[in-house]
Amino acid sequence: METNLAFVANEHRYDDADTIYARCGLSGVLLPRLSLGFWHNFGGNDPFERSRAITRYAFDHGITHFDLANNYGPPYGSAEETLGRLMDEDFHPYRDELFIATKAGYDMWPGPYGNWGSRKYLMASLDQSLKRMHLDYVDLFYSHRYDPNTPLEETLQALVDIVRAGKALYIGISRWPLQALKRADEYLRERDVPLLIYQGRLNLLDREPMDEGILDYCDRHGIGFISFSPLAQGLLTDRYLNGIPADSRMAQGRFLKEDRLTPELMQYLLQLKTEAEVCGHSMAEHALRWILDQPGITSVLVGASSTEQLAKNLQCLTI
Numbered sequence: 001m002e003t004n005l006a007f008v009a010n011e012h013r014y015d016d017a018d019t020i021y022a023r024c025g026l027s028g029v030l031l032p033r034l035s036l037g038f039w040h041n042f043g044g045n046d047p048f049e050r051s052r053a054i055t056r057y058a059f060d061h062g063i064t065h066f067d068l069a070n071n072y073g074p075p076y077g078s079a080e081e082t083l084g085r086l087m088d089e090d091f092h093p094y095r096d097e098l099f100i101a102t103k104a105g106y107d108m109w110p111g112p113y114g115n116w117g118s119r120k121y122l123m124a125s126l127d128q129s130l131k132r133m134h135l136d137y138v139d140l141f142y143s144h145r146y147d148p149n150t151p152l153e154e155t156l157q158a159l160v161d162i163v164r165a166g167k168a169l170y171i172g173i174s175r176w177p178l179q180a181l182k183r184a185d186e187y188l189r190e191r192d193v194p195l196l197i198y199q200g201r202l203n204l205l206d207r208e209p210m211d212e213g214i215l216d217y218c219d220r221h222g223i224g225f226i227s228f229s230p231l232a233q234g235l236l237t238d239r240y241l242n243g244i245p246a247d248s249r250m251a252q253g254r255f256l257k258e259d260r261l262t263p264e265l266m267q268y269l270l271q272l273k274t275e276a277e278v279c280g281h282s283m284a285e286h287a288l289r290w291i292l293d294q295p296g297i298t299s300v301l302v303g304a305s306s307t308e309q310l311a312k313n314l315q316c317l318t319i
């Protein structure tokens, strides 16, 4: 298979830069409007060559932003190990062209220091992540979730100190409620480590960040917003219109359960399909474009189990 040959990136990967990149809030950072997530399909149990092909395809098409977390796999940590191998074998010459994010906040190792938002956990977790990814620093480090039992200032100061120590260039938060987002914005701004980006689930089936005022707050305060699971894990594509394919995420039954496919949802999906067809789009393109057209959106953070899916999803940028 050709993927064993040394990787030389497509020389035309930045030809469509005007279409592909958007400024992240009011920062100096441009991010691709479609970014690649490593939650599924990059773990130790997934075929490495497929993960490699997807990553190469992404980079060859200007997708410079890869999103990871300490516990992506399975097993935990293995998606970061996959990235580490890819950095060694393919992407080492391109490190400065990549914007790599990781996170800590969910269950990672046993005992009281391997979860949530303490300074102890965040510091140790990022050190582990850097080792697994064979990186000296990440471009972006996130608090993966709000911790109601740790003082907000402890989490935020740990993030500031991580930047000051040169282990991350920028800070993000994911799934924090609005009031905590506001406090984080103030705290980080006062310490000259402004919040770069908020990561939240926003798609046609889940509009919470809009309804809660989070997207609007980010937009008004110069903070970028990246939407995770923009295709609702595949529901907003044609994947489940004719049953549950054996190789699909739903068939794995871990994070996407069969009971999501209610008659009401099926009816909605068929309506979406018709709407998309009228516009000459696939369902996935239609769903991604809807997000990208909302004010304040920097990027949609997609997953893919094949290069074909990624190729199709990239079409949403040219609509």
Ligand SMILES: NC(=O)c1ccc[n+]([C@@H]2O[C@H](COP(=O)([O-])OP(=O)(O)OC[C@H]3O[C@@H](n4cnc5c(N)ncnc54)[C@H](OP(=O)(O)O)[C@@H]3O)[C@@H](O)[C@H]2O)c1
Pocket (backbone or CB within 6 Å): 036, 037, 038, 039, 040, 067, 068, 144, 174, 175, 199, 200, 227, 228, 229, 230, 231, 232, 233, 234, 235, 237, 238, 239, 247, 248, 249, 250, 284, 301, 302, 303, 304, 305, 306, 308, 309, 310, 312, 313
């Ligand atoms: N911050 C957080 O708490 C959080 C939570 C979740 C995710 N994330 C981030 O967001 C990223 C994306 O999440 P996600 O994987 O749920 O995103 P998604 O884009 O909503 O779903 C991706 C899945 O949809 C299916 N799919 C994608 N394109 C398709 C197409 N064109 N046609 C048919 N099926 C298609 C594939 O499923 P099959 O496997 O069935 O082919 C693919 O694995 C993650 O990797 C992670 O980086 C963050």
